[in-house]
Amino acid sequence: MDITTWMFEWLEGNAIFTPNTLGYYWDGFVTTTQLVFLSLLAGLLLAVPLAILRSSRHKWISLPVYVYTYVFRGTPLLIQLYIIYYGVVFFDGIQETFLWPILREAFYPALIAFTLNTAAYTTEIFRGAIKATSQGEIEAAKAYGMSSSLMMRRIILPSAFRRALPSYGNEVIFMLHASAIASVVTLTDLTGAARFVYARFYAPFDAFLFVAAIYLCLTFAILFVFRQLEKRLLAHLKPLSH
Structure with missing residues (x-):
């Protein structure tokens, strides 16, 4: 019996996995994937110019970026989430601006x-x-007479992307796992869905084991994608077989 058959039989024989609770898990899955994908996309777009500035030899350019990365890498993500989620309301007049309908929703902080x-x-x-x-x-x-900007676009960045790929794959997996803390600010992500099922049926083992299996499948999918990218983009680094 393979693991997929076992999983379906386990779900069918478990009373807590009703269409209603599975709907909660699906909503949590959608929220988790949206949150992780959008944050990674926005973070990547923000990181590329910041990395270029961080690599500058001029301290007045690289130092502010260094301070930003030092602060956010040196403090827990949970604390950052609390500060942004609860700290927004302390800005004077924020509730009268066009930003308030967005910021009052837990998803955007x-x-x-x-x-x-x-x-x-x-x-x-x-x-x-x-x-x-x-x-x-x-x-x-x-x-070849390339300018600094052209050299950055044509030579340095493409080469850097290839070298950074394995480490960035680990960062993607880290963000997927870190997204489990989103439920502490009332978001119904995968972990939040498991908490709901646990509170309703008092079955923590089944509720959280199912979510762990989903995270595991997502992690394997991410690993597969990055392994394929590494094979394609880093193929020139492999020794030729005779």
Whole structure:
């Protein structure tokens, strides 16, 4: 009997997995995937220019980015989420602005916290990859007469992306697992759905085991995607077979 058959039989024989509770799990799955995907996308778009600034030799350019990454990497994501979620209401006049209908929903403060956190980690990942660019590549680009901006776009960034891919894959998995804390600000994500089922049926083992299986499947899917990307983008680094 394979694990898929066992899982379906377990669900059918378990009284707590009704269409209603499965609907809660589905809503939690959608919320989790939306939160993780959007935060990673926004964090990536924010991290690329920040990594370039962080790599600058000028302290007045790199230092503010360093302070930002140091703060967000040096404090727990849960604390950051609490500060953003509960701290918004302390800004004078925020409730009278157009931002209030957005910020009063738990999803958007959580999205902001997750985006700023993953952007800090991704910035340092890309900064390290940029710094590791071969001096020979840079000298070759200069020999072709490339400007600094063109060299960054055509040589340094593509090479850095390839080197950063394994580390960034780990960051994606980290954000998926870290998204479990979103339920503390009333978001019904996967963990929040498990809490609801636990509170209703008092079956913590079944409720959280099912969610753990979902996270495990998502993690395997992410690993598979990044392994395929690594095979394609890093194929030139493998030794030729004779």
